[in-house]
Amino acid sequence: xxxxxxxxxxxxxxxxxxxxxxxxxxxxxxxxxxxxxxxxxxxxxxxxxxxxxxxxxxxxxxxxxxxxxxxxxxxxxxxxxxxxxxxxxxxxxxxxxxxxxxxxxxxxxxxxxxxxxxxxxxxxxxxxxxxxxxxxxxxxxxxxxxxxxxxxxxxxxxxxxxxxxxxxxxxxxxxxxxxxxxxxxxxxxxxxxxxxxxxxxxxxxxxxxxxxxxxxxxxxxxxxxxxxxxxxxxxxxxxxxxxxxxxxxxxxxxxxxxxxxxxxxxxxxxxxxxxxxxxxxxxxxxxxxxxxxxxxxxxxxxxxxxxxxxxxxxxxxxxxxxxxxxxxxxxxxxxxxxxxxxxxxx
Numbered sequence: 001x002x003x004x005x006x007x008x009x010x011x012x013x014x015x016x017x018x019x020x021x022x023x024x025x026x027x028x029x030x031x032x033x034x035x036x037x038x039x040x041x042x043x044x045x046x047x048x049x050x051x052x053x054x055x056x057x058x059x060x061x062x063x064x065x066x067x068x069x070x071x072x073x074x075x076x077x078x079x080x081x082x083x084x085x086x087x088x089x090x091x092x093x094x095x096x097x098x099x100x101x102x103x104x105x106x107x108x109x110x111x112x113x114x115x116x117x118x119x120x121x122x123x124x125x126x127x128x129x130x131x132x133x134x135x136x137x138x139x140x141x142x143x144x145x146x147x148x149x150x151x152x153x154x155x156x157x158x159x160x161x162x163x164x165x166x167x168x169x170x171x172x173x174x175x176x177x178x179x180x181x182x183x184x185x186x187x188x189x190x191x192x193x194x195x196x197x198x199x200x201x202x203x204x205x206x207x208x209x210x211x212x213x214x215x216x217x218x219x220x221x222x223x224x225x226x227x228x229x230x231x232x233x234x235x236x237x238x239x240x241x242x243x244x245x246x247x248x249x250x251x252x253x254x255x256x257x258x259x260x261x262x263x264x265x266x267x268x269x270x271x272x273x274x275x276x277x278x279x280x281x282x283x284x285x286x287x288x289x290x291x292x293x294x295x296x297x298x299x300x301x302x303x304x305x306x307x308x309x310x311x312x313x314x315x316x317x318x319x320x321x322x323x324x325x326x327x328x329x330x331x332x333x334x335x336x337x338x339x340x341x342x343x344x345x346x
Contacts, residue, residue: 004155005155005166006155006156006166006167008166008168008189008190009034009166009191009231009234010191010231010233011031011034011127011134011191011229011231012132012134012136013029013136013139013140014029014128014129014131014132014133014136014139014140015030015131015136015143016131016143018030018120019074019117020073020120021071021110025111027071027072027143028068028124029140029144030066030068030069030128030140031137031140031229032064033064033231034065034231034233035063036228037065038064038195038230038232039060039067039105039229040200040228040229041227042058042204042207042225043097048105048222049222050076051075051078051082051085052075052086052107052225053225054083055086055090056105056225058143059104062100063227064103064104064105066094066099066103066105067187068090068093068107068136069108069109069144069185070109070116070121071110071172073117074109074114075108076108076222077113077222078115085115085118088117089118090102093125096125105227106273107223108223110146112222113128137153137189138153138170138336140224144185145172147258148173151261151264152170152259153169154206154251154252155167156248158241161236161240161310163234163236165234167188167242167252169252169253170186172184172185172186172260173186173263184224184226185223185226186226186253186256187227187229188229188249189229189231189247191230191231191232192238192241192245193237195238198239202228202245203226203227203249206252210253211226214257214258214260215261258270271301275288278320279322283320286319287320290317291314291318296313297311305333308330311338312341315328325341327340327341
């Protein structure tokens with residue numbers, strides 16, 4: 001699902017076909033940020049992080065002015081050469097933009113184990129920069145796709161003292177989706193004014209309520225990243241509206257996360273699991289993911305078979321202390337199928 005994106009002041013985008021993808025589709029994208037912008041990011045928890053993740057983490061403390069994204073090649077499992085190649089791509093773009101290489105954050109998604117075709121970057125950064133447009137973010141939403149079937153984008157705005165703050169976000173991902181940031185990329189931009197520390201705090205909260213609560217196949221990728229950039233062009237500071245901004249950011253990420261699940265590889269249903277009554281949110285999440293990852297529960301849901309025994313069994317093997325079967329109630333939508341651990345009589 002792709003929605004019309006609101007323009008964010010201080011942001012220009014472009015996406016071109018550089019030849020990284022053999023089918024000639026868009027595969028090299030740029031999100032350019034006005035000087036004075038700030039960016040925060042979270043990355044995959046996979047300990048075998050891909051080269052662009054390693055470099056992006058190193059560059060994140062700089063005054064980031066560009067996000068360089070390629071699709072079709074993950075640059076993962078490529079060793080020291082992969083890291084060196086990533087630094088080179090940042091240098092190519094930085095030279096064209098007249099910024100420092102460390103002001104470029106690199107992102108890659110695609111096939112694992114192949115080296116980046118550096119010539120595709122070197123010979124196309126000029127076109128990438130000259131193609132920048134205030135309306136180009138929707139094109140980037142297409143350019144970052146791999147196995148996805150649909151584009152994923154969402155915008156919202158808040159009004160603070162008569163001034164409007166826009167937030168626009170895009171994402172890609174349909175396979176290897178498991179909490180802790182799996183094969184997915186997401187880029188959120190806003191014209192609010194905020195420090196890196198403020199953005200990092202807001203992003204962490206929003207990610208933990210969205211991308212870190214979805215799963216498709218239980219695998220965790222090497223390349224995941226989600227960034228939040230603020231251009232300080234709206235005339236509104238985050239300190240004036242932290243709660244309102246957090247709610248808006250939560251909404252954008254939640255919508256994008258749900259789009260990813262609905263576009264999951266081979267997915268035919270979107271299932272939302274709610275767990276209540278345990279001592280902590282961590283315990284609730286453990287039970288939810290145990291149910292969500294159960295092959296028997298998945299096959300039952302695929303067949304539209306309300307096999308409650310499989311759900312109950314999955315709950316029982318969750319690694320959570322203090323669960324008693326006498327306290328288990330299970331509902332499918334509004335229909336209660338388990339009452340105090342036993343089959344409902346209705």
